[in-house]
Amino acid sequence: MEPGDLTTERKLLRAFMKFKRADWHERSVLGYKPSEIKLLFCLRFGRIEGLEEMKVSEISRRLHVTSPTVTQLINALEANGLVERNIDSTDRRVVQVRLTEQGDEVTRKAKEVFADSFRGLVEFLGEEDSEKLVELLTKVFAYYNEKDMILSPSKGSAE
Template identity: 35%
Template sequence: MDNHKTNSTATDLARTFGQIRRMGVRTGSVQGLRPSEAMFLATVVYLNSGGAKSVKVSDLSSALNITQAGATHILKTLEEKGYIVRYPDQKDKRMVLVKATESGEELVDSTENNFFQLFTGLVEHLGEKDSLELNRLLNITLHYISDHWGR
């Protein structure tokens, strides 16, 4: 492939990925939550689903690779909106535990169902063969980007 054609293809790919990213930002708001808050709430629900009734703030910050201060800031917003509750650990009063409320769990379930329906529709739109090919190419892309940027 000549250099001009490669640059043109790279530009087209960058533009397409940019459009997909912008669409995600537009649709990223869930019930008035910022995307970071929605992801945080989903993480609380996910970490609680393994049989644990609550999760430590430190575990949340580690899982999301953010500071505990950042986690506390997001938790405050989610608590004000009624999606989580915070309470002291009975064994160690210095430790704060977090649990999703019923409305928090319902919001995450609803969001996950809508997200899954989007991809079910995409598979129906593309067909099985093209969907598998898209998935294969996206996985190769993820590995390339991860190796390139070292993340």
């Protein structure tokens, strides 16, 4: 093999490493950290499911992070007027969290930012390559999900 030749495995590894270096999933959205946006969307999706408010423990479970991490995020979001906490009237130890109107507006705008980004990607790649990318990424997910289930079977049973 010539020094410039790369195996398919190495090409895949390099391609995946480019995503890590790009930090595209760590960029702020509308001035908010990705973790804050995820929490806002968690509350928004909860509301779609009929939960106007969520316990910290439920948010923690859905985001797969610890309750103290959720509490820190809520502190920052509450300071910016995006969420509010309510003490449960039947059990004062329980704190419920809900989106404010301002938080709802931020999630609407963030959704548009994401949609615009993916529309741009579809325009850049073209419809056919975009469909192929969806198919391939779905297969990649299935492969790694199945591999993860084989390596750590207890992980899948909690979800």
